[in-house]
Amino acid sequence: MIVTTKQLFEHAYGKYAIGAYNINNLEQTMGLFRGNLDSQAPFIIQISKGARAYTHKLMLEGLIRSADEVFPNAIFAVHLDHGDEETCYDCIESGFYSSVMIDASHEDFETNVAITKRVVEAAHAKGIVVEAELGQLGGVEEHVKVDEANAKLTDPDQARKFVELTGCDSLACAIGTSHGAFKFTGTQGLRFDVLAEIQSRLPGFPLVMHGSSSVPQEEVARINAAGGNLKGAKGVDATQFRRAAELGVTKINIDTDGRLVWTRVHREHFLEHPENFDLRPVGKIFMTEYAKFIAEKNEFLGSAGQLEAVRQVLEG
Ligand code: G3H
Ligand code: 13P
Ligand code: ZN
Numbered sequence: 001m002i003v004t005t006k007q008l009f010e011h012a013y014g015k016y017a018i019g020a021y022n023i024n025n026l027e028q029t030m031g032l033f034r035g036n037l038d039s040q041a042p043f044i045i046q047i048s049k050g051a052r053a054y055t056h057k058l059m060l061e062g063l064i065r066s067a068d069e070v071f072p073n074a075i076f077a078v079h080l081d082h083g084d085e086e087t088c089y090d091c092i093e094s095g096f097y098s099s100v101m102i103d104a105s106h107e108d109f110e111t112n113v114a115i116t117k118r119v120v121e122a123a124h125a126k127g128i129v130v131e132a133e134l135g136q137l138g139g140v141e142e143h144v145k146v147d148e149a150n151a152k153l154t155d156p157d158q159a160r161k162f163v164e165l166t167g168c169d170s171l172a173c174a175i176g177t178s179h180g181a182f183k184f185t186g187t188q189g190l191r192f193d194v195l196a197e198i199q200s201r202l203p204g205f206p207l208v209m210h211g212s213s214s215v216p217q218e219e220v221a222r223i224n225a226a227g228g229n230l231k232g233a234k235g236v237d238a239t240q241f242r243r244a245a246e247l248g249v250t251k252i253n254i255d256t257d258g259r260l261v262w263t264r265v266h267r268e269h270f271l272e273h274p275e276n277f278d279l280r281p282v283g284k285i286f287m288t289e290y291a292k293f294i295a296e297k298n299e300f301l302g303s304a305g306q307l308e309a310v311r312q313v314l315e316g
Pocket of ligand 2: 081210255257
């Protein structure tokens with residue numbers, strides 16, 4: 001069942017966070033649905049502009065519609081990740097997405113407000129909810145590259161003003177995380193002090209944490225042992241997710257960790273079976289491993305086991 005992120009956040013606020021996972025293909029889609037059902041968790045499917053362009057935007061839509069039929073017990077939102085204004089309108093018009101992110105965080109405050117406000121008006125007219133971003137994470141995003149040194153943490157007073165002016169439904173905040181596999185090159189960590197300040201200015205308002213992959217060292221070591229070359233990769237400590245949730249974070253974005261699972265499975269498989277050239281045996285292993293990975297993440301997020309409670313609220 002496709003719902004809005006807002007509906008999921010109402011149940012989660014202050015208690016747990018919903019996992020927002022990026023998908024690009026069939027195998028990820030299968031693993032995602034299985035892992036969330038195995039752990040009985042509501043979830044958010046994230047589709048980036050790059051994912052829409054990877055094959056064709058309608059292919060992902062078709063996959064998700066089919067998965068909804070194959071897994072009728074799943075409860076999830078379909079969300080555009082890091083949208084520009086044009087892509088937001090395309091998703092709003094499509095009638096498929098229940099939620100879009102407008103990311104104008106690289107613009108100055110006034111321009112960010114103006115763009116976000118336009119998207120909010122168009123989305124709300126169709127019952128679609130909007131995530132916006134204020135502050136800048138380090139790392140690589142769809143259309144922006146930000147040095148760790150230049151990452152700008154979200155200003156709590158500006159955050160309150162931004163939400164008031166734009167009418168957005170949730171806010172992605174920069175609180176020390178960054179995108180990709182190479183976070184925290186220095187001694188940086190999550191800024192719970194900044195998060196607490198933001199929550200005090202926006203009590204009850206859903207906050208979002210991007211760049212939240214954990215980049216497990218064991219995963220990196222396995223990839224490197226199987227011929228990979230990921231040096232110095234480091235991520236967010238997943239045991240901190242629950243504390244972030246208590247401080248108003250209702251959505252936690254994870255993409256890189258899933259890519260690491262894909263890389264590890266494929267590297268190890270072809271190293272161990274150099275004679276193989278069939279895509280299905282390794283695809284099957286990946287789907288199982290991806291489902292396991294999702295279920296484990298949901299334990300850290302606290303979303304595991306919440307599915308029936310969410311269903312009851314939705315069905316009144
Ligand atoms: O924050 C970006 C996400 O990890 C999506 O990555 O734009 O390469 O699909 P992508
Ligand atoms: P990671 O690169 O840490 O997985 O972050 C993903 C993300 O924020 C997608 O919007
Ligand atoms: Zn992101």
